[in-house]
Amino acid sequence: MPARSAPDPARRNERSRRAILAAALELLGETGYADLTVEAIAARAGVGKQTIYRWWAGKGAVILDALAEGAADAPELPDTGDVEADLRAVVRATVAELADPALSATTRALTIETLSDDALAEQVRDRLLRPHLDTVVVRLRAGQDAGQIRADVDPAQAVELLFGPLYHRWLLRTGPLTEGYADGVTDLALAALRP
Amino acid sequence: MPARSAPDPARRNERSRRAILAAALELLGETGYADLTVEAIAARAGVGKQTIYRWWAGKGAVILDALAEGAADAPELPDTGDVEADLRAVVRATVAELADPALSATTRALTIETLSDDALAEQVRDRLLRPHLDTVVVRLRAGQDAGQIRADVDPAQAVELLFGPLYHRWLLRTGPLTEGYADGVTDLALAALRP
Structure with missing residues (x-):
């Protein structure tokens, strides 16, 4: 029986990324763009605010990515x-x-x-x-x-x-x-x- | 010879109003909307910021009035x-x-x-x-x-x-x-x- 593998950082990052994009779309529908904050997206996605700022410049960039994934389909x-x-x-x-x-x-x-x-x-x-x-x-x-x-x-x-x-x-x-x-x-x- | 009349508040207000609207249009062309502030409009018009907030809710309302005067013509x-x-x-x-x-x-x-x-x-x-x-x-x-x-x-x-x-x-x-x-x-x- 193989030893249980260590957590995979790439997989964890991908899970965080998907959680952030999903949270951004949910909040957009609920609160509208003007009242949407990076803090709220982070809280809903269960990540730190710094995680979002490490990957995106701001809320506009997050939402663009979230919607672009849908557009590709x-x-x-x-x-x-x-x-x-x-x-x-x-x-x-x-x-x-x-x-x-x-x-x-x-x-x-x-x-x-x-x-x-x-x-x-x-x-x-x-x-x-x-x-x-x-x-x-x-x-x-x-x-x-x-x-x-x-x-x-x-x-x-x-x-x-x-x-x-x-x-x-x-x-x-x-x-x-x-x-x-x-x-x-x-x-x-x-x-x-x-x- | 008539006594020199006291300053007319209505005329002074109208002068301030016109100065504010003109300043708003000038700054809009110069700096763009995003960087436009009520402070800058007040400074350019030579009035206090409070004078603007007494008459308008914010920069959007000022610009709307400025443009609406042009549209009427x-x-x-x-x-x-x-x-x-x-x-x-x-x-x-x-x-x-x-x-x-x-x-x-x-x-x-x-x-x-x-x-x-x-x-x-x-x-x-x-x-x-x-x-x-x-x-x-x-x-x-x-x-x-x-x-x-x-x-x-x-x-x-x-x-x-x-x-x-x-x-x-x-x-x-x-x-x-x-x-x-x-x-x-x-x-x-x-x-x-x-x-």
Whole structure:
């Protein structure tokens, strides 16, 4: 029978890292970004505050890492062969996320970080937003190949046409975020994107 | 010959108020919102910090008032009779503002406030953004009356279709903010809005 092995520091670090990221996401949903502190994350994760500061610059960096792990698992956008139906589905899902108080709090936190910290902004864009937007670009290109989307449209601009209005309304709170609203945006964008 | 009048407190207050608002705008352009303090505004305006706190809750409220005075002076959107040309002009002007470092800093500050403070968010929307967006709604309605814009389009959604993509790109820094980009957005939106 082998001797019981000594505790593995790498494994212990990984366990702490996961506990910190999970605690950060939980607290974000519960207290919102503004009232979130590194102290509270440390207490919830059962680690010392210094452990967090050894690995991250601050709460923004912790939350970015926590969310980036989720983004890496994001599925491809479905391709049913009907680009209009697929775009309608993703616009509805995005509006539903923006209308959800907990998810909206997360997006709010990220947006504040993006506006406040240039270095973090690049990471938010490249690690969280690009992967999501790129799935829509891929779907739009397939739609162009299938002759369902105008060939002369830049897919990156088409993505902004679909998602820009949603974030505009969410940010400025100028109207309700409902499924009917989502479909209205999709209809209007499709009128521009159809061949 | 009339006796020299005693100093008028109302006039003195108004002079202080204007000095504070001007100082806030100057410092916003110079140091950016994050590093702006009520102390610095007071020093630049030549008033005590307490004078500012007597009238405003904090720096966000001061800046909102400073900008709202400018917004009240905003001109109507020109109506040349050609709705496409008029929309192209306002989209170009908005992109130019977002590309300007000093104006962009102001928009950034306001957006952070909007995301951080619900009470201030309503004021930002109603006192700063609505007046601007409403001038475009008025122009779109005239375009509908003239048969240049689809009659079944909600002008409020059409405004989001024009401006949402611009703020999306500005916020996420996903591409350049050039006149060519502005025209591309206008072209795409017009493809959706034309009868």
